Amino acid sequence: MTNTEPKTEPTTEPRTTPVAGGRPTKQRLAVANVLSTFGDFRSAQEIHSLLTDSGEKVGLATVYRTLQLLADSGEVDVLRTEDGEAAYRRCSDSHHHHLVCRSCGATVEVEGPTVERWTKAIAAEHGYRDISHTLEIFGTCAACS
Amino acid sequence: MTNTEPKTEPTTEPRTTPVAGGRPTKQRLAVANVLSTFGDFRSAQEIHSLLTDSGEKVGLATVYRTLQLLADSGEVDVLRTEDGEAAYRRCSDSHHHHLVCRSCGATVEVEGPTVERWTKAIAAEHGYRDISHTLEIFGTCAACS
DNA sequence: ACTCGATTTGACAACCATTCTCATCTTGCT
DNA sequence: AGCAAGATGAGAATGGTTGTCAAATCGAGT
Ligand SMILES: [Zn+2]
Ligand SMILES: [Zn+2]
Ligand SMILES: [Zn+2]
Ligand SMILES: [Zn+2]
Numbered sequence: 001m002t003n004t005e006p007k008t009e010p011t012t013e014p015r016t017t018p019v020a021g022g023r024p025t026k027q028r029l030a031v032a033n034v035l036s037t038f039g040d041f042r043s044a045q046e047i048h049s050l051l052t053d054s055g056e057k058v059g060l061a062t063v064y065r066t067l068q069l070l071a072d073s074g075e076v077d078v079l080r081t082e083d084g085e086a087a088y089r090r091c092s093d094s095h096h097h098h099l100v101c102r103s104c105g106a107t108v109e110v111e112g113p114t115v116e117r118w119t120k121a122i123a124a125e126h127g128y129r130d131i132s133h134t135l136e137i138f139g140t141c142a143a144c145s
Numbered sequence: 146m147t148n149t150e151p152k153t154e155p156t157t158e159p160r161t162t163p164v165a166g167g168r169p170t171k172q173r174l175a176v177a178n179v180l181s182t183f184g185d186f187r188s189a190q191e192i193h194s195l196l197t198d199s200g201e202k203v204g205l206a207t208v209y210r211t212l213q214l215l216a217d218s219g220e221v222d223v224l225r226t227e228d229g230e231a232a233y234r235r236c237s238d239s240h241h242h243h244l245v246c247r248s249c250g251a252t253v254e255v256e257g258p259t260v261e262r263w264t265k266a267i268a269a270e271h272g273y274r275d276i277s278h279t280l281e282i283f284g285t286c287a288a289c290s
Numbered sequence: 291a292c293t294c295g296a297t298t299t300g301a302c303a304a305c306c307a308t309t310c311t312c313a314t315c316t317t318g319c320t
Numbered sequence: 321a322g323c324a325a326g327a328t329g330a331g332a333a334t335g336g337t338t339g340t341c342a343a344a345t346c347g348a349g350t
Contacts, residue, residue, distance in 0.1 A: 139273030
């Protein structure tokens with residue numbers, strides 16, 4: 001039947017393609033899109049809910065796979081919440097941390113070069129590379145005092 | 146036998162292990178003891194294996210409960226590895242943070258007034274009180290580079 | 291030392307986020 | 321169109337952690 005060439009001619013072959021993020025499928029675009037809608041960290045399950053609620057039909061496994069892809073390619077930041085869940089956010093956002101009221105949950109995004117410099121300096125001082133860090137500040141906000 | 150120990154005597158024995166909050170049971174002492182034999186972070190499951198291998202019969206649930214107790218009372222440090230597992234380690238008395246190799250787990254305790262001042266300043270600036278914070282630094286150590 | 295109520299334990303079930311499986315679409319390309 | 325590699329999704333499997341609850345243990349009071 002189909003008597004094509006036994007093998008595809010390796011003349012101009014796919015190996016040169018840097019599949020950083022793979023194919024731009026609908027599902028992946030949807031995940032990337034929802035990520036760019038929010039500036040803060042969201043869990044994979046949360047992202048999946050947002051997608052299904054908005055009518056997009058994307059499987060949970062695909063959400064996880066896409067987030068891992070994006071994380072591996074450096075397009076999103078990933079961190080672990082205190083109870084062990086992974087949270088993702090688009091990394092084009094400026095790096096920042098959170099000041100959270102432990103009573104009402106009111107959150108303030110904070111940032112500053114001070115702590116960033118400090119962590120880098122500390123890490124370099126001990127010979128560590130590829131530094132990342134997690135920092136959360138908890139307190140009682142003025143309204144809850 | 147020696148049943149006439151003077152009650153007024155403060156501490157006569159080598160080590161009365163004061164376990165956090167609750168009763169100093171055999172199981173809790175065993176967990177606390179195994180923690181003091183290691184300087185780096187160990188998972189709960191790992192600690193449980195160490196205990197059972199050494200003959201101590203302690204249930205896994207009890208290990209988890211004890212570690213939570215110790216963590217809540219500040220006697221051990223707890224952090225989340227980058228793959229989401231909780232890791233525990235005996236804690237030194239002073240407030241500090243950790244620089245952890247994400248490859249081999251090598252941990253350096255770091256501290257400094259810089260980040261402490263920064264968090265307090267940020268919090269005060271936004272009217273928050275009773276400030277606490279969590280900060281972990283991850284990287285690849287020199288040996289793993 | 292004995293009793294009794296409160297605490298703690300442990301075997302196992304339940305949870306839940308994440309990953310795996312694999313049959314079935316899609317996409318990219320000719 | 322036609323094909324093969326890549327991607328998807330429904331559900332099962334995984335694995336760490338927590339919940340359940342009867343039984344064991346502790347310890348203060350007697
Ligand atoms: Zn508040
Ligand atoms: Zn930072
Ligand atoms: Zn290392
Ligand atoms: Zn600190």
